Amino acid sequence: MPVTALGHTTILLLGLATTAGFAGVTDEPHLSIVPRTVAEAARVQAVTTPTTDFTTANRYEVNSAGAATVRARADADAFSQASANISFEGELTFKVGNGFFRKLWVSSPASTLASDGLGPLYNARSCQRCHLKDGRGHTPEPGEESAVSIFLRTSIPAPDDYALPEGLAAIDGYLATLPEPTYGSQLQDLSLPGHAPEIRLDITYEEREVALNGGVASLRVPTYTPADPGYGAFHPDAMFSPRIAPQMIGLGLLEAIPTADILANADPNDVDGDGISGRPNITWSVEYDMPMLGRFGLKAGNPTVRQQSAGAFSGDIGISNPLFPGGWGDCTEAQINCRSARNGEEVENRENLEVDTEGLDLVTFYSRNLAVPARRNVDASDVLRGKEIFYDTGCIACHTPAYVTHRLEDQPEQSFQLIWPYSDMLLHDMGPGLADNRPEARATGQEWRTPPLWGIGLTRQVSGHTYFLHDGRARSLLEAILWHGGEAQAARDAVVGMAPSDRDDLIAFLESL
Template sequence: MASRLRSRRPLRILRWLAALLLAPAALAGDLPRIGPGDVAADPHLAVLPRTPEEAARIAAITRPATDFSAPERFEARPAGAATAQKRADGNAFSHPSANISFARELDFKVGNGLFRKLWVSAPASTEASDGLGPLYNARSCQRCHLKDGRGHPPAGPEDSAVSMFLRVSVPAEPGDLAPELRAIEGYLATRPEPVYGSQLQDHALLGLPAEYRLAVDWEEIAVPLSGGETATLRKPAWRAADPGYGPLHPEAMLSPRVAPQMIGLGLLEAIPAADILALADPDDADGDGISGRAQIVWSAEFARPMLGRFGLKAGAPTVREQSAAAFSGDIGLSTPLHPAGWGECTPAQAACRAAPDGGAAIRGGLEVDAEMLALVTFYSRNLAVPARRDMGDPAVLRGKRVFHETGCIACHRPKFVTHRLADRPEQSFQLIWPYTDLLLHDMGEGLADHRPEARATGREWRTAPLWGIGLTGVVNGHTQFLHDGRARSLLEAVLWHGGEAQAARDAVVAMPKPDRDALIRFLESL
């Protein structure tokens, strides 16, 4: 009976979607509920089926390690055949997939050019580059993701905040949501701030005020460690100073976001949704204290609910949607998914909406047309993961054992095998080592932003992939981690873990110093 009910669910959703398009108002009070089981398909991928023999091989090769005397087979290439074998220098995150063809590498390079393009205000003599703003956080994608790596919070009042911003929303009632969102089980009702929208921009074109200035106050917290050591954490209090359009709503919820590194996104997108959902344990049925939950978001690209994978709370289902949202919110550029030429300007910002935009007839009235968006998406999908370093070092192997035995792999899942894909050879059927489950986890009050996003609560975050994390200092010149860059080292990042990760964090505090040092050494090798 249960299997027959599950088999009817996709048909039921299709009928509901058809009815929604014809008569949305009539469905406001009676919508079929959409849960994780309804998003197991991957409509964005041309998937070829796995054979039973392949499924058995995948199950065997993705089991967690039990022998830490030597590196595992294939561990040197965390992105499979796509792994970059270049020098681990300042360009380590900017290489294309190693298995890319010559013709497709040309597309990668054109996409890189668009990713690096500096946009200017409209109208301009360079029509292909105008359309910036009117409100924006950066003039190019590269300005936030410097060298395709991680952003950082401003070091002081005079330092730029270009690689981070504040998301903003206000509480709402379920009835305020669109019908398709109300149908998603556990979707948490919020709405954009009435004047400032969903994201605060700290730059504006000449003649318009910026929305705010990012400000922060730091509090230092001492954490005693075994062996007589003491670590010092810094706790931030983020503020939207100097609001340019009047006070924010009294119930405004702010969430700081540092730009994440860009590597391996296409491979994360190619992990079968069913494999991610199989790791979810929302009720902690196995009693291990870990209760990962699937994020479910509405896809503007496919007009259906999908598994969220990208963003710090997994708010985007595909690389294309993440890219389009960044063009709109960060730079103020219109795309096929966000066609408004004024970007994030709200109806309350009339002068902003009235400013000229860079939409051109040759691009269908858009500033970034479908072809340009496709090239940037292709570039983002094919930024390669660097090869592992020092895998056989005894300290690294000891740290890997500590990582496994402490329970870190309950969320930072080491291995997956991607879909076999008909049209994405670089990502097709690769054994990858991202060290994430792409699920939402309660990380405790210390990391809470108290701002829900889709199904994610104010205490939940998506497990961050760890591949490449040890090269952050080489690529970006800093070692600042977590969603707002508060952690100044990998050890500080671990010590901020709470909630479901509290037991693992406490084990790191209490373990012998040589084990703790080895754990950090292992993370630095990723």
């Protein structure tokens, strides 16, 4: 008999319980799913149960992305490879999608008709400009004039009498917000000639020492100032959230994790009393006109890779596309010159869009198939000891080690793969230290989605830095851990009190991912 969840009675019951109040959220219209059999569900349960044996690596653990895993390259292109199990035809599609991802857009009108339509207000001229080498963005280095791959989301609280779209009103805890009336949902710091940038983002840091067992660490505390607003004062209730572009690997596999398996880990009322209250974000699907489980973005604000890609085209580059067809990108009705500017839609056979369906599909395919590199040193003694510390300290309460993806009819690269992302894909309260105080769908101002950890040890090699967290404030993995608060406070305090050798082993494990 086919089932769609894991098949284990407890997990099935938990999964059903956590969907209460989320009508329709278990639907997955973006995937062509072949339901699991009872036998397959039992196998899945067996291979995804966290280990208690730390004398050797788990079987298949070296292949973080299952059969899609690629060899770990020693250069900056480690995150830019196609899924290892991709077909020859799929690899060609991947390369064409890469061309779209790297394309530098220009203003309209232009002789390069396939590349015009930039702006008028924008944060970058290409996807690659933010996701450097398909890895993480970063804040300015000393001497750099402007921010790199960082921008501010912005919004205002919706009024009390605001009517949510049908389908969202029934979602428990949905926090309605509206775009900032003048500046929209995102602040653009670049513009075409004749248009003023929306802001200049100023960032300053203050050092804060943290005492450790056997040493001391220093955290840099950021202050963000949206300076020189180009279109007048901000709304008095405007909320701002700094965002760094995250790494791109493994997105198609994360999208293929069964919704029921993610919901099975949710414990919004902390019924088990472990202090961890992971909650699913429920967000609106522009493509399917329905609420869906949020998976992508730093607060899980987007349900699919396609919507995440379409939103970035519109908000980051000012490019119209099938999901966000406005040729002016994120410009509001108050920005009259931006709305009336010439765009790149005056081209036949492009659906009157700057990126048509074919182009968006190519970028989506590319983004789904950026491969996860194989782990390194999985059997090294310090890595195994660090893994044991990671598990015993309770880190896996949020950083769930393993899943098996759906069996899919038309996505062989992502179909029925045992993967090790180390994320539960849920929202967690990370305390006031990391709070942006800006809600997003069901995410509060202190909640963030647990980021996947696969590939994190290759950050310096790919991106040339080791800046982590949603705004890149942490300069190392240890600093990132020390910023944890809220639900992760106990785990953070355990790391502070560890013997230095244990902390070193923990970092060695993380760097092996």
